[in-house]
Amino acid sequence: MEEYKKRVFSGIQPTGGFTLGNYLGALRQWDTLQNEYDCIYSVVDLHSLTVRQDPATLRRQIRESAAMLLACGVDPDRSILFIQGDVHQHAELSWLLSCYTQFGELSRMTQFKDKSSKHPENVNGGLFTYPVLMAADILLYQTNLVPIGADQKQHLELARNIAIRFNGIYGDVFTVPEGFFPKVAARVMSLQDPTSKMSKSDENQNAKVMLTDDGDAIIRKFRRAVTDSGNEVRAAEDKPGVTNLMSIYSGVTGRSFDEIEREFDGKGYGEFKSAVGEAVRDALAPIQERYKENLADKDMLNDVLKTGAERASILAARTLRKVRRKIGLD
Ligand code: ATP
Ligand code: LTN
Numbered sequence: 001m002e003e004y005k006k007r008v009f010s011g012i013q014p015t016g017g018f019t020l021g022n023y024l025g026a027l028r029q030w031d032t033l034q035n036e037y038d039c040i041y042s043v044v045d046l047h048s049l050t051v052r053q054d055p056a057t058l059r060r061q062i063r064e065s066a067a068m069l070l071a072c073g074v075d076p077d078r079s080i081l082f083i084q085g086d087v088h089q090h091a092e093l094s095w096l097l098s099c100y101t102q103f104g105e106l107s108r109m110t111q112f113k114d115k116s117s118k119h120p121e122n123v124n125g126g127l128f129t130y131p132v133l134m135a136a137d138i139l140l141y142q143t144n145l146v147p148i149g150a151d152q153k154q155h156l157e158l159a160r161n162i163a164i165r166f167n168g169i170y171g172d173v174f175t176v177p178e179g180f181f182p183k184v185a186a187r188v189m190s191l192q193d194p195t196s197k198m199s200k201s202d203e204n205q206n207a208k209v210m211l212t213d214d215g216d217a218i219i220r221k222f223r224r225a226v227t228d229s230g231n232e233v234r235a236a237e238d239k240p241g242v243t244n245l246m247s248i249y250s251g252v253t254g255r256s257f258d259e260i261e262r263e264f265d266g267k268g269y270g271e272f273k274s275a276v277g278e279a280v281r282d283a284l285a286p287i288q289e290r291y292k293e294n295l296a297d298k299d300m301l302n303d304v305l306k307t308g309a310e311r312a313s314i315l316a317a318r319t320l321r322k323v324r325r326k327i328g329l330d
Helices: 020-033 055-071 089-098 103-107 110-118 125-140 150-170 215-223 240-253 257-263 269-296 298-327
Strands: 007-012 038-043 080-083 145-147 178-180
Touching (some): 020 145, 020 240, 055 269, 080 298, 089 125, 103 150, 125 298, 240 269
Parallel strands (some): 007 038, 007 145, 038 080, 145 178
């Protein structure tokens, strides 16, 4: 008999390429979790529509995202990889769950507050109900574990509350999910402003490292990274720049903060920043190689995404049927 494995679900938006923050905070875990769990991973194209997208660019970025996820180690033989918009149950469950989510709860989401104050010209309904769609993504698959960066903790908490509330009314319908956060580099900060997170939508190219950046650009960005006063490589509250670089270095090399402090004892920031750049460049090189191959293999990519959507739909339909029956729609 096949052993029962816990289910993992996670998603990433197909906008603008992935950053080192996405990789260390989320994608790296997507790979290793496959060894132990039954994993479902999704390119969440519907989520990306809260910002106006150019159709041709969006279409291209959806495929590039899938190619990059495969390059980062998502294995379609062991896991399901699919495009969210290919499985209509996500939008349907999202509407149903929105009727069990309070305006006040959504108003408290810090991502909504941040994004709406940064882009006051387009505070659309989708931006507001975004966390409900995310809850639908997770709850459709009876997910146990959700690997995400620290910035998504509040959204996951909301998904848990929606599940608990729904179960309270109708009996055990949804599995209540837990978050899974990386031990190091759960929150990679901007290289230009270490008090805000490295974000793919940052317009300053020097603030973020993209997984597709070439080696020279990576080294240059780390050399230019903002550090703090003093010259000692040491993690501390008043040294957010150095601490961020240390956690990136720790993330890619596996070395602890103590080891890093010893390694750079008596050496200045310059030498440390070069070492971080080189380590990141070397860690990303094989991913970049695989990414190019995947993108060139159109048939393989189409095949993986088609099979992924079919397999995901079967599971999603099962949950949605149950929900509809409980509510009284069927
Ligand atoms: P945006 O810049 O538009 O806010 P994003 O970079 O946050 O986008 P998402 O698609 O929203 O990208 O996030 C994908 C995953 O990467 C999520 O699990 C998120 O928690 C994680 N993540 C994003 N940025 C970071 C970061 N700086 N450090 C660690 N994890 C991150
Ligand atoms: N909101 C997430 C992306 C996302 C997600 C999900 C993550 C959408 N649906 C389901 C985990 C599980 C983000 O912006 N990072």
